[in-house]
Amino acid sequence: MHDLLLRDGTVHDGLGGPPRTADVAITGSRVTAVGRGLGPARRVIDVSGLVVAPGFVDPHSHSDTVPFLDEPQPFKLFQGVTTEIVGNCGFSCGPTDPLTSGFMPSLLSSHEFRAFGDYLDAAEAAGPSNNLAVLVGHNTLRLAASGMSAEITPEQLAHMCExxxxxxxxxxxxLSSGLEYVPGAYANVDELVALALVGKRWGLPYATHxxxxxxxxxxxxxxxITVARRAGVRLQVSHCKASGRAVHGASAMVLDKLAGARRAGVDVRADVYPYLAFGTGLVAVLPPAACEGGTEALMARLADPAERAALRALAESPDTGTGVGIWRELHPADVQILTHTGPGVAGKRLSDLGGDPWETLCELVRLDPQASGVFHTMHESDLRAFLADPLVSVGSDGGPPIGPNHPRTFGAFPVYLGEYVTEEEMPEAIRKVSSAAAAQFGLEGRGWLAPGAIADVVVLDRDRIGHAGTYEExxxxxxxxxxxxxxxHQVIADGEFTGGRHGRILRRGAR
Incomplete structure (x- = not known):
């Protein structure tokens, strides 16, 4: 006898096959049968008229510290996301060195661990609300080996590899990298290849901001693509975007390069979130040279008018991929302040604050180096092109569900399925957010719906799926x-969270 029968649903296998009306039987932690006449079950849920699919996989999130929050956090489960890949953009909660850990982003700084395995143990003990698989961050490795120095010695690189x-x-x-952030921005291709080659020994991918x-x-x-080709590893291009008016329309170039690399033998995929604004720290707008030496050095530079002028000249120079910051792509009205310690600043646009925009930005960062913003820089046509491509899945890029936030944290997957996917496109859309993402990160048993699969399952109403969140709310x-x-184990029942912490830390190599 089965433990559970989901009866008469529109079943998607997660592999892109056509949907079919069928029952799904679950016993213990596995799907045991899909079809008709499956026999009795201890419990039956009528899901007629609803979509039954593998639980969604978010290949790019920043939920690293969510397990440590006091209460269980179902914000991803409400979206149908059963597994998240964290440790993205080059930052993970370990391994850290006490001498340099103060340079870690505030998002992670309250939960730093000397060894990466210590973080996994602590997160497992705390109890995630959904499954987490964790990347180790290049920025974090570099901080542990050489701090905020732009230069790195052969011995320090060897320590990073160790x-x-x-x-x-x-x-x-x-392995993940975040090459618009320091100290990762100081790295060259050889350094990245060396680390990716370490991951190759375990058959692991390289994800890059x-x-x-x-x-x-x-x-x-x-x-x-060069890093992935030279190291012979899978490549995940994080949160695809053509950001800024100068590159609107560049989605065609990006997708052509991705397809060309794949034809040439590089196993490359990408992700994107279904929004026209990105969110990050205001300090990321500055050239990486501003942050060399750490926070104290940054504060000194921003307090010196001559240094500000020199940084401005660098920020306004053409960006040829060498990392001079993102200032050139921005108009003051594009920049919406999300968090800042100054009174009356949060929620304002940079253009609302008056004065010279560059000087205003520098002063905002000087007063609060952890300030963050939302940047309205993308074009709808590029977003739709990315979302439609078979190599591009959906990644939320969302963080913990606390404080001022971006709507992608709470609604990326419902927005994608509700606003950008037609009925005919559902099989392919579900493939991209399930099996395609799961395979890229080696999540065995997840991302597909058939006998033997782990029973991470979502049931959704195709006519109601969506999210009404805004940047203001x-x-x-x-x-x-x-x-x-x-x-x-049922964690959402009739749209409500059932409570508890039933997720797992999915360690590479663990059954």
Whole structure:
């Protein structure tokens, strides 16, 4: 007898096959049968008229510290996401060195671990609400080996590789980089290849927030493909975008390069979130040279008018993929302040604050180096092109569900399925957010719906799926996801969270 029968649903296998009306039987943690006449079950849920699919995989999120929050956090489960890949953009919670850990982003700084495996143990003990697979970050490795120095010695690179190997042995799912952020921005291709080659020993992918997503986009993408080709590893291009008016329309170039690399033998995929604005720290707008030496050095530079002028000249120079910051792509009205310690600043546009925009930005960062913003820089035609491409899945790029936030944290997957996918496109859309993403990160047993698969399952209403969150009010419950199961355990029932922490830390190599 089966434990559970989902009866009369429109079943998608997650592999792109046509949907069929069928029952799905679950026993224990596995799917045991899909079809008709499957026999009795201890429990039956009528899902007629609803889509039954594998649980969604978010290949790019920043939920690293979510397990440590006091209460269980179902914000991804409400979207149908059962597994997230964290440790993205070059930053992970370990391995760290006490002498340089102060340079870690505030998002992670309260949960830093000397060894990567210590983080995995602590997150598992705390209890994730959905599954997490974790990348080790290049920025974090570099901080541990050489701090905020732009230069790196052969001995320090060897230490980075040793730390990476220890992280992969502990269960890291791959390597990530964030080359628009320091100290990762100081790295050259040889350094990145050396680390990716360590991951190759375990067959692990390389995920990259590229060096430029604006004027230097083409060169940055070439660099990412070069790293993957030279190391012989799978490549995940994070949060695809053509950011800034100068590169609107460049999605065709990006997709052509991705397809060309794949034809040439590079196993490359990408992800994108279904929004026209990105979010990051205001400090990322400055050239990487501003941050060399750490926070104190940055504050000194921003307090010196001559240094500000020199940085401005660098920021306004053409970006050829070498990493001079993202200032050139921005208009003051594009920049919406999300968090800042100054009174009356959060929620304003840079253009609202008056004065010379560059001087205003420098002063905002000087007063609060952890300030963040939302940047309205993308074009709808590029977004639609990325979302439609078979090599591009959906990644939220969302962080913990606390404080001022971006709506992608709470609604990326419902927005994609509700606003950008037609009925005829559903099989392919579900493939991209399930099996395609799961395979890229080696998630065995997940991302497909057939006998033997792990019973991570989502049941959704195709007519109701969506999210009404905005940049001003992002934390809105999405609609349309009725039931979610994690390894056979029901965590969302009739749209409501059932409680508890039933996710797992998915360590590489662990069954």
């Amino acid at each position: 730390l990476a190997a220890q992280s992969f042995e502990a269960g890291a799912a791959g 590229m060096r430029s997503e604006s004027e230097g986009l083409a060169d940055a993408l070439d660099e990412a 992002p934390d809105v419950r999405p609609t349309g996801v009725g039931h979610v199961f994690l390894a056979g």
